Amino acid sequence: MRITILPQRKHVEVAGRRRAADVLRELGFLPGTAMVIRGDELVPESGMLEADDEIEVRSVISGGAPCAADGTA
């Protein structure tokens, strides 16, 4: 399967049919830190990804400012 990782815009190829959680682990993502997107649907971590899928792995982590009490997020 062909995977695009955002926000880095990095492309990787992963062979075979795989569980989404396993792919995330291999790419270095902790559980709950990235969405696995196939077309217009989300794939849960226990979901299967097929060998010919086009997948987007989108990080959900953001931050920078020291969490000021009243800054924007």
Added chain:
Amino acid sequence: MKCTRCKAPAEVQLRQHNTNFCRACFLFYFKRQVERAIDKERMVAPGEAVLVAVSGGKDSLALWDVLHDLGYQTSGLHLSLGIGTYSDVSTDKTVAFAAARGLPLITVRLAEDGLAVNDVAGLTRRPACSACGTMKRHYFDQLAVDRGFPVVATGHNLDDEAARLLGNVLHWQMPYLARQRPVLEPTHARFVRKVKPLFRISEYEAAVYAFMRGIDYVVDECPNAVGATQLVYKDMLNRLEAVSPGSKLTFLQDFLARAQPALASAPEAPPSTCAGCGQPAFGELCGFCRLVRETETKRERRAASGR
């Protein structure tokens, strides 16, 4: 995997709640969580107009979307920070979001006030995130008061709040711990109430909501955030969460229920009034006016030296 609520195929797995949701049930759950937080913490009184601080990121746009959907009277406030292309994209996405929904948006371009974050940070040699935070606080309060909004809502989520709590505990920042609440009541005539309706919503849940609602948010990270301490704290908490789901929520909820009330009961000196701008201050000048003066001085010196 089935939806815990309706048994349809699930699209989302929330390990901290041991729950799976299909799209429709997740959106219902998200909306209910925000509604409950607002009601339980008395964030917004009936009829109050809410000024939503929007950056163009997933959290603040998700917040604005859900508040509008819940029927609140909202306006957006966006600061175009002057962080190169990142700010340009953020502003474009925020403006497009508001236009598509017919929502009122106030946009302030810091560069027009000579205060682009990267310029200010470069001139004063302060960390960019520190300068950015000082300016955000100033503009949010000033514009909310001037435009008659009694409440400002920000998109801080569970991960933001848990990381902030961890940082405050690691350094035993007692005054900061005393003020770490989902609702901050004003302590000065030029302050307004600050609320964080997403404080129990994880970063993942906010991103999922934004995706499911088709919100076109800024996926890129702020270039100034690279190496930020907050991201280190978030990573540590996510490692803990991976082996013990629910840790972040418990950490924050138990702090708010058990420790925070005791800390908040200590008397806090009210702010005075800034001689420069009339906003609250803990000295003759507020942090924003000190930053502006320092920037102007450095800019004049640089111009005089011809650099």
